Amino acid sequence: MSSVAKYLGADLLLALYIQPKASRDQVMGLHGAEIKLAITAPPVDGKANAHVRKLLAKLFQVSQSQVSLHKGELSRHKQVLIKAPFVIPAEFSEFVQKKESES
Template sequence: MSAVSYINDEQQGDLLLFVYVQPKASRDQIIGLHGDELKIAITAPPIDGKANAYLSKYLAKACKVPKSQVHILKGEQGRHKQIKICHPKIIPAEIAALL
């Protein structure tokens, strides 16, 4: 399993990320590999879905897509998540390095 996969379709591709989330961090950043996953630190607390909403917003901003194009496929209740980003306009350098 790779931390990042690029899924091609006819027009643009989608990103599939396997993520380990560190909530309540001192700052938001894509840290790098954590085992077989991409580690992302976010400042939001893991309470009432705030961390998931914040993570979606953070990734949407980083990839220049609307929040509606970021989907948490697995891991709503845990730190290990599978996330799909539909048709990203840009791929952040930290993620592109893992493709």
């Protein structure tokens, strides 16, 4: 399993590098040991964090309450936990391997 994305039971933990105030929302690829995510929201008053949660919830087809900020509230370097993701979007498929069955 890649260090940028790992399963914790049924949940998925993503290591992200956030680029705020981008022209559009998109997954940019790897940035060191993190997935670079460009977002349109500014890094002001928690708007970027809320936008990241909303975007990931939409991409992984889960509710926003299933997406939580694990680490990095005031940093561009974030760890986001997605509880029981329904699908792995194409943009993340190269970083997230299918969950191996555990005993």
